[in-house]
Amino acid sequence: MKSFSVRLYASYTDADLLQALRADDEGAFEEIYKRYCYRLFTVAYRKLKQREEAEELVQDLLADLWSRRASLQIQQLDQYLFSAVRYRIINFIKSRKLKSGYELYCQLHASSSTANTENFLALNDLNDALLAGVENLPEKSRQVFQLSRLEHCTVPEISVRVNLSEKTVEYHLTKALKLLRSYLRDFLVLTLSLFTFLQ
Incomplete structure (x- = not known):
């Protein structure tokens, strides 16, 4: 009996199958499935x-066909199915591109954030090292350096403020630098060695 009903559905036109499908005929759905x-x-x-x-x-498309069988207004079954599959393909490709674009954005953002954080920390470390280095300078050299580099005074201005000749100011500035x-070279070598060791 089963083989007879299978042969029966195989002889149906698409229009017949659609009509039977709307009437909840599972056999008609099985034939559409086999056919397409x-x-x-x-x-x-x-x-x-x-x-x-x-x-x-394709499974999702055919499952959707079955679940919406009563409400779908289909004139030509083959046109409907091939249009629907193309539409789903386009949506799938769009969502895949969107997903890969979002993943790329996240990766770039994460690496950029990490790089910015690392740069910020490195700059802070270097700044701290510079301040520590300035503190270790002999008193006159430190005073001259701070006036020159931090307060942006000229050599003649420094000379007047610290009561030294311009030549002596230049000497202290050269010595400080x-x-x-x-x-700072020692600091950078130590930092680089530590970084390499931690890798």
């Missing part, structure tokens, strides 16, 4: 190049 499933899958697979996604897309360069 592979063809729809072929279209989806050709576009997506992924078997699982193509199969899932040399000592700071050496101190």
